[in-house]
Amino acid sequence: MTHISVKPGGRKEIRIGLLGCGFMGKCHTNAYKTIPYIYPAANLMPRLLLLCDKNQEKLERAAVQYGYEECCTDYEELVNDDRIDIVDNCGPDPVHPEPCIAALNNGKNVVCEKPMAISVEDAKRMCEAAAASAGKAMCTFNYRFVPAVRMAKDLIDAGEIGTIYHLRIGYLQMAGHDPSLSPNEAWYSAWPHSGGLQGIGSHAIDQCRFLVGEITSVSALVRTFNQDRAILSAGSKDAVADEGTAALMEFENGAIGVLESSVVATGRKNFLCWEINGSKGSLKWDLEHPNSLFACLEDRGDNTMLGFKEISVTEAGHPYVGPWWPSGHNLGWEHCHIIEKFHFLDAVANDKPLSPYTATFEDGYKVAVIIDAMRTSSRNGQRIPLNF
Ligand SMILES: NC(=O)c1ccc[n+]([C@@H]2O[C@H](COP(=O)([O-])OP(=O)(O)OC[C@H]3O[C@@H](n4cnc5c(N)ncnc54)[C@H](O)[C@@H]3O)[C@@H](O)[C@H]2O)c1
Known part of the structure; x- marks a missing residue:
């Protein structure tokens, strides 16, 4: 206490x-x-x-x-x-x-x-x-604390998109796209960094688990395109400075997913993006337009008007938005950090549980296991079942 x-x-x-x-x-x-x-x-x-x-x-x-x-x-x-x-x-x-x-x-x-x-x-x-x-x-x-992401989780948990079939997710940046950059000039490569998959892919893996559910197996290709940056950047065999990952994922609930993580995606500054397709609807979001959730929800007619609708997640009734600004006044990148730290402080001060919305050390551990399995799969060419 x-x-x-x-x-x-x-x-x-x-x-x-x-x-x-x-x-x-x-x-x-x-x-x-x-x-x-x-x-x-x-x-x-x-x-x-x-x-x-x-x-x-x-x-x-x-x-x-x-x-x-x-x-x-x-x-x-x-x-x-x-x-x-x-x-x-x-x-x-x-x-x-x-x-x-x-x-x-x-x-x-x-x-x-x-x-x-x-x-x-x-x-x-x-x-x-x-x-x-x-x-x-x-x-x-x-x-997890971007209002549009939490809204997507609430819609999924309420069954609004039905049974989830597909997840497509990417976390793309361009920090190392220029081959002339030395390891020290690309944030993910030289000491004390540990590669693109650890650096940004970890966020994407957490989004998969947060929104869709537990991952049961992975297969992946993990690559360093600029070989002079393929260094043991954090002094460990687990920390080769990779630059691009393409992975397939199988989920406990039967869904399948495709994940891309890249730090050489020319033109992409900070593009975390996903689309989730279910039996009744689909959801789509990206970090370069963080206030917009694109939702295609069940059309009870003949599908003639079925399609994605852009929802500005800025209403007081939307998750986490209430204490902030009036309708249509957007939040930015730093706000999800403020909202997250508030929830942690509130949990500490009032002895509230962290799960399911706040990531715990168990979540951090599971992401480490999944990254390790992606690396193993890339080395041996096999699909790796996950044992946490
Ligand atoms: N969640 C996010 O949005 C996000 C974004 C960027 C980075 N990160 C993570 O945050 C962490 C920090 O990244 P950063 O970009 O702020 O790095 P940074 O290099 O800007 O800052 C790290 C600081 O730690 C200090 N430091 C290093 N070793 C130390 C030691 N032994 N004792 C005390 N201080 C020490 C350094 O001097 C430096 O000032 C990393 O783990 C990174 O992956 C998270």
């Missing part, structure tokens, strides 16, 4: 210690700063207590810019600080396991960026530490 002091005004203070002051450290901090005024009724007050980064110069600048009270360069200090309620790990992929496990062993609540771990063994250790801890643990699969 987390110790929560009550501040004047009745707001519950939740003390944050954050590791890694780069891109995601800034994004998560933005979420904690935004929560109190977007969700006043929740009476939560995240307190930015301790920022940790091994790069001291960057750390000191960021601590001032982000508004942390204290900073440190050694994560041991962070995970052992008795004052901290939530340890938020925004460090690079290889720096996820040890600080998260230590924090969970100390009974802290933990937020960990994806991919939770780059090896199945590390992901399993993290999952076990979470199961044994008094703290709650979330893996940051933030796209």
